[in-house]
Amino acid sequence: MVRKLSLNLFMPMGCLMGAAVLLSACSGEDVSRAFGLKRSMPDEYTVTTRSPLSMPPSDSLLLPDSNATRPQEQSIRQQALEILSPDVALERNKDVPSEGQTALVQQATQSANQNRQHELMIDNGFVDQVMFWNSGKPSDLAVDGAAENKRIHGNLSLGVSPDHGATPTTDKK
Structure with a gap:
C-alpha cells in the first residue's frame, strides 16, 4: 500500500518537474x-494614422429637373423585355x-487599298533554305528501302556498326 501511494504521489510531481525543465529552455520573455x-506594445514609429x-x-446640391430626360432610364416595356430575354439588352446597340x-475598319480598309505587289513575290522560306541548303531545291534521290535493310542486316551479321557504308539511293519517279 505504501508503494502505490508513493508512486501516485511522485507521478504528477515528475510531470511538473519535466515540464519545468522543458520550459526552462525557453527564454522567460x-x-x-x-x-x-x-503585453507587447506597438512601435511608435510604425503606427500610421489616417488623414x-x-x-x-x-x-x-442642385435639385433635379423634373422635365429633364434621363438616358439611363428605360420604358417599362423595354425593362420587361430585358428581364424576359437578356439578349435584348445586348442587341440594343448592335x-x-x-x-x-x-x-x-478604317485601318483595314487603308491597308487593303495599298499597293502590295512587292509582298506577292515568291520567296523560299526558311524551312526550304535549311532543308535544301546544298542546291536550294529538293533532291531527286530517295533511299532504296530494300537495299538499305539488306545493308544494315549485313553490317549487323558482320559485327560492324550499322552506319558503316554508303546508303543506297534510287531516283524518284
Missing part, C-alpha cells in the same frame, strides 16, 4: 508573452459600331 503575462475626413467645397470598331 517569450514564455510570458506566449501566456499573455506580458481626417474632409468636406467637399460645396455641400449644396447596329451602332463603337469607336474602336470604326478605327479598326
Whole structure:
C-alpha cells in the first residue's frame, strides 16, 4: 500500500518537474508573452494614422429637373423585355459600331487599298533554305528501302556498326 501511494504521489510531481525543465529552455520573455503575462506594445514609429475626413467645397446640391430626360432610364416595356430575354439588352446597340470598331475598319480598309505587289513575290522560306541548303531545291534521290535493310542486316551479321557504308539511293519517279 505504501508503494502505490508513493508512486501516485511522485507521478504528477515528475510531470511538473519535466515540464519545468522543458520550459526552462525557453527564454522567460517569450514564455510570458506566449501566456499573455506580458503585453507587447506597438512601435511608435510604425503606427500610421489616417488623414481626417474632409468636406467637399460645396455641400449644396442642385435639385433635379423634373422635365429633364434621363438616358439611363428605360420604358417599362423595354425593362420587361430585358428581364424576359437578356439578349435584348445586348442587341440594343448592335447596329451602332463603337469607336474602336470604326478605327479598326478604317485601318483595314487603308491597308487593303495599298499597293502590295512587292509582298506577292515568291520567296523560299526558311524551312526550304535549311532543308535544301546544298542546291536550294529538293533532291531527286530517295533511299532504296530494300537495299538499305539488306545493308544494315549485313553490317549487323558482320559485327560492324550499322552506319558503316554508303546508303543506297534510287531516283524518284
